[in-house]
Amino acid sequence: MAGEGFYQEYEVFSRRSDTSPMQYQFSLLAPNAELALVMAQENFLRRESASDIWVVKRSNIRKMTLDEKESLQRLDNKEYRNTKGYGYLKKKWRQYEQGMLDEKEIMSWGGKQSDENPHS
Amino acid sequence: MDNAISFEMLTEEEKYKHFIERIEAKSKIEADDWMPEEYRKTLIKLISMHGISEIMGALPEKEWVPKAPSLKRKLGIMAKVQDEMGHGQLLLRVAEDLMKPYGKNRENIMQDLFTGELKFHNVFHMEAPTWADAGLIGWLVDGAAIITQTNMLDASYGPYARALKRICAEEVFHAQHGESIIMALAEGTAEQRAMVQDSLNRWWEALLMFFGPGDSSTTGTSKQDITIKYHIRTKTNEQLRQDFFTKYIPRVLSLGLKLPDESMRFDDESGKWLYRQPDWSRFKEIIKNKGPKSESRLRLRKISYETNEWVREALSSRSSGM
């Protein structure tokens, strides 16, 4: 068995609840993924809840170089991708005596049935 | 990448200029980024000492873990010492990533500790002979640590700043844990009150030394100028010590404790606390591992390291996965 040494680097990620996204926590040293996993929560989440934890061997992560990070920049001219580019609609709908179905409104629809029951 | 003007193609001088521009603009330096040798070395020295001090700092308090006088206190101090180990973990990880280009890892940190190459903080060389010391360490030593650590929360080195953010959040619990022990003693029997006063008297000099010498003229060396230059911290040792006095002296007095330095007073004119300097030559001796508990605490760490060597050996040869 060709050993890689006891001190392997693992990156730890966790999800606070079933609906939260995975979030990076920190790195730890462990001889393998199983031990990394049993040490992860107590090292980084002693006072926080978690509904799932991932450990990833650092050598499996492809990171960006300083040069590559330059490729992350872009111009601020992409209104057409966002609701920002369609802001005028609010005014238009008002002319038709209708409210705007904006992000706040639409995101509030999930599971609201019973609240909005017209019979209540 | 086949950029015509890749960062890698810049001269060392241009890289340095780019680096300084970045830290001036408050952007964070990451582990894999280019950094000047002096910056890397300063960080390694600072952070590995900080990290190993947390690990060594667990030992004086650990003495009181089994002895804590109630179930609640036993649990509280266990959690506190656990955090110290946890802080050591965070900081050593940051230091280890910085050392990687030199082919060094945690093994080297431990060896450097044992040879005396890597120093640990002066306060952790001191004795903690009574239960009041367990409280005082949490209250004032951690209080002092909060002052120095919050001063670096905005450090230019991203991984250190992030580790400190986690650490400072937990230090708030440590300080309250310490305050709670001290307050119970200060409000307790005459013996309990005497115990706190005795502890304060014994720790006073070490607390003054905590922040390091005022300037390089005191002990001959000081890293504070370099750390300020590279935006690792903002305040000098003396400023931090003054901040500590301002925050803690009124609290110490409010509990009916006496300052061990009867000459100490706040000078309105200069806006500074005037105090008797500790014996800085003793400070130099202490951090050379010649303090009262230096040898025995290093011995504990070394025994644990050697006794458990077989565990690390056994699992080094296992490949990942069951």
Added chain:
Amino acid sequence: MKILTPEEAIKNNAYKNALTELLYQLADDDFILSYRGSEWLGLAPHIEEDVAFSSINQDTMGHAAMFYQLLENLGEGKMDGLAHNRPANRWRNACLLEKVNGTGHYLNEPKYDWAFAVCRHYFYTSFKKIRMESLKTSSYQPLADAAVRVSIELFYHQLHWKTWFQQLMLAGGEAKTRMEKAIQTVCNDFGGVLGLGSLGESMVTFSLIDSEETIKNRWNCLMESIFEGVSSSLPETLGSMNGDGRNGVHTQDLEAALKTLSEVYQLDPTATW
């Protein structure tokens, strides 16, 4: 029959005696083992593991505190007094759990044995899980409720120790030799852990817990499957080599431990600390 409150439990003397005896076993087991675990603080084989291990010790001492609280509610005295002010012969923990971690003292030359720590904790946690399962249907409702709560944290303890146990057993070489020696040491006294003491029959009659035999069989079953997975086998006999802790017979190790544990408390048992 369900007993819902301490007041109700106290009415029947025989019931109360069996119940308090059982609660002392539960509380003392967890308290003394978490103390042994806490002596490892700062001395574990790996910094990350030091942190993880300490959480388990805190959980376990927290469980002890829950059981001491149940005793306090039954009129046995304040929980801190129970933990810090009882002579050794009144302790009901199994002798295996009071055994020192290795040679030396926690502040002086502590040559602690990680193989023993892994085996003792792993075997005990497996047993504790089975014991809590049984207590979930205890006739004393406050105890059944506590068992439900305690069980929640045992999943992690079990996973943690199982991982260490399996990895060190499968590592072969020196590790395996050390582990086998530790398994033998633990088994020499594990009979004492499984025992219910002189009031055991009464505990079973009052439906406080399942019988020694039942719990022992379940534990054996669990361990056999674990040992199969690491191509080894559990020693045939489980003894009580170092004494019958359930009936107050203890070792020098407990005497010394109690002295340390109560050192500050005894400076002034009436003071507020």
